[in-house]
Amino acid sequence: MFEGLSDRLGGVLDKLRKRGALKESDVKEAMREVRVALLEADVALPVVKTFITNATERAVGSDVLRSVTPGQMVVKIVHDELKNMLGEGEDINLAAAAPVPILMVGLQGSGKTTSSAKIALHLTKKRNKKVLLASLDIYRPAAQQQLKVLADDNGLGILPIVMGEKPVSIAKRAMDMGRKEGYDAVILDTAGRLHIDMELMSEVAQIRDAVNPAETLLVTDAMTGQDSVNVAKEFAEKVGITGIVLTRIDGDARGGAALSMRQITGCPIKMLGTGEKIDEMEAFHPDRIASRILGMGDVVSLVEKAAETIKKEDAEKMAKKLAKGQFDLNDLLSQLKQLQKMGDLSGIMGMLPGMGALKKQMSQTKLDPKLLTHQEAIILSMTPKERENPALIKASRKKRIAAGCGLSVQDVNKLLKQYLTMSTMIKKMGKMGKKGLFGGMPKMDPAMLEGGEMPDLGQLPKGFPGTGGGLPPGFPGLGGGGLPPGFPGFGKKK
Numbered sequence: 001m002f003e004g005l006s007d008r009l010g011g012v013l014d015k016l017r018k019r020g021a022l023k024e025s026d027v028k029e030a031m032r033e034v035r036v037a038l039l040e041a042d043v044a045l046p047v048v049k050t051f052i053t054n055a056t057e058r059a060v061g062s063d064v065l066r067s068v069t070p071g072q073m074v075v076k077i078v079h080d081e082l083k084n085m086l087g088e089g090e091d092i093n094l095a096a097a098a099p100v101p102i103l104m105v106g107l108q109g110s111g112k113t114t115s116s117a118k119i120a121l122h123l124t125k126k127r128n129k130k131v132l133l134a135s136l137d138i139y140r141p142a143a144q145q146q147l148k149v150l151a152d153d154n155g156l157g158i159l160p161i162v163m164g165e166k167p168v169s170i171a172k173r174a175m176d177m178g179r180k181e182g183y184d185a186v187i188l189d190t191a192g193r194l195h196i197d198m199e200l201m202s203e204v205a206q207i208r209d210a211v212n213p214a215e216t217l218l219v220t221d222a223m224t225g226q227d228s229v230n231v232a233k234e235f236a237e238k239v240g241i242t243g244i245v246l247t248r249i250d251g252d253a254r255g256g257a258a259l260s261m262r263q264i265t266g267c268p269i270k271m272l273g274t275g276e277k278i279d280e281m282e283a284f285h286p287d288r289i290a291s292r293i294l295g296m297g298d299v300v301s302l303v304e305k306a307a308e309t310i311k312k313e314d315a316e317k318m319a320k321k322l323a324k325g326q327f328d329l330n331d332l333l334s335q336l337k338q339l340q341k342m343g344d345l346s347g348i349m350g351m352l353p354g355m356g357a358l359k360k361q362m363s364q365t366k367l368d369p370k371l372l373t374h375q376e377a378i379i380l381s382m383t384p385k386e387r388e389n390p391a392l393i394k395a396s397r398k399k400r401i402a403a404g405c406g407l408s409v410q411d412v413n414k415l416l417k418q419y420l421t422m423s424t425m426i427k428k429m430g431k432m433g434k435k436g437l438f439g440g441m442p443k444m445d446p447a448m449l450e451g452g453e454m455p456d457l458g459q460l461p462k463g464f465p466g467t468g469g470g471l472p473p474g475f476p477g478l479g480g481g482g483l484p485p486g487f488p489g490f491g492k493k494k
Contacts, residue, residue, distance in 0.1 A: 079290050115247055332419055
């Protein structure tokens with residue numbers, strides 16, 4: 001998300017950073033380019049006008065023009081205005097008598113049912129809540145069964161289906177079950193329509209009046225652009241919504257809907273659907289999104305994602321081995337699995353400061369999404385002794401391994417070459433002695449960061465490579481100075 005806007009804004013702001021002094025005309029010219037970039041990203045015109053007016057007023061002030069680093073000051077102003085445009089980050093409100101009713105509304109096809117299950121899982125895992133799901137959609141074929149399957153597959157509570165029951169009655173029964181069985185929240189998945197009509201709005205209003213929800217969340221598809229903003233306005237006016245859930249943001253390169261939504265509707269974006277998997281639902285953090293747009297990365301989100309997917313015991317075990325300069329194919333297999341759990345490499349790169357250029361290189365090489373899976377298959381086709389001692393793998397063994405995983409000998413050679421590069425580098429690091437595994441790496445020059453500012457590392461957990469704060473020890477390949485040559489998954493697609 002935001003790739004196009006990030007590239008355009010990065011180019012505009014880079015020009016300002018490179019100049020020693022700025023004139024008022026320089027700032028206004030840059031703001032005109034920012035205006036075009038926002039409009040091309042499908043941001044609503046009233047929102048763009050407000051943004052440019054506020055940013056220009058601050059940027060042409062005497063404090064900026066006389067600053068030692070005026071370009072950096074303008075970048076900070078644009079960052080702050082982006083945060084203001086996106087609004088404040090707010091959690092789903094559970095400050096009400098249990099069970100807290102949460103009403104999910106939206107048009108058909110926006111991802112309402114899937115988002116209901118995702119939010120239930122999010123509240124269960126992140127906030128330790130007991131959540132009951134209930135489908136009120138009696139119109140779409142198998143809608144109730146769809147929610148039941150999602151709930152059963154992920155260990156979530158689900159209201160039993162009673163055929164022929166009306167939506168308001170289902171909602172009341174769900175609240176009764178929630179009270180009797182000690183649920184903290186009840187998520188009510190209402191029916192959608194292909195377009196907004198009075199029948200839909202009337203039904204949602206009746207359900208709202210019956211349960212008095214603490215949250216009425218509008219689920220809308222980011223890929224529909226300004227249409228999603230118009231839908232949000234309609235629901236806000238006719239039903240009253242307390243928050244927005246944006247789905248399919250991974251497929252929206254422009255991001256105009258997200259940037260417009262808060263300003264146009266006055267309702268905060270509370271959750272983002274970042275992918276198809278049931279656990280790919282994130283809380284909305286405006287400051288982190290603003291940093292990603294300007295190429296400053298999102299180290300905090302990366303740390304959180306790593307902490308969720310990498311077990312502490314595994315990380316500590318890996319760290320001890322790496323500190324001694326030890327690294328075999330079992331370790332590489334472990335890191336490949338960790339990477340797959342964290343999501344696609346492009347998404348991880350977007351969270352690292354100053355990685356915009358590397359992301360472009362990755363897109364140009366046309367990475368095969370199955371590459372990590374293929375590399376994992378190659379290692380799994382080896383014997384335990386071969387994984388522990390890769391030097392045993394000669395020509396005849398390579399043929400057997402290739403046959404075992406259904407790939408070519410060339411693929412096996414590529415993996416072994418990547419392993420050798422990483423192993424050599426880790427052995428050198430292990431010899432750094434008291435400096436530690438990452439301590440001896442050259443420090444990154446702040447000027448190298450595309451965002452122009454170093455991230456605030458003071459708040460990161462202890463152990464972040466090369467800085468003293470962040471990613472768990474043993475996180476694949478992130479050794480102080482960036483990704484090493486031969487980093488797994490960086491092969492070209494045939």
